[in-house]
Amino acid sequence: MKESLKRSKREDVCLPKTETANVQFKYMVDTDSIILDLKAMIKEYYFATFSEEGNSLILKFSNGQKFRLSIDEIK
Secondary structure, eight states: OOGGGOOOOOOOOOOOTTSOTTSOOOOOOOHHHHHHHHHHHHTTTOOOEEEEETTEEEEEOTTSOEEEEEOOOOO
């Protein structure tokens, strides 16, 4: 295999644009923040009705389909 085609196993760290690479990531996020962010992102791709129910985001489509995205912190 050519050297340029080899891939090493890695973990991707996603940081907000305001973070710099030299700063340790210590920001704590809560479930409400994640739900709000997911809601904003999903609206860009789907035409649906969105509602929040506890730690879940409910999506309802005009064809009758319903989905629940649940967010729980794993400790």
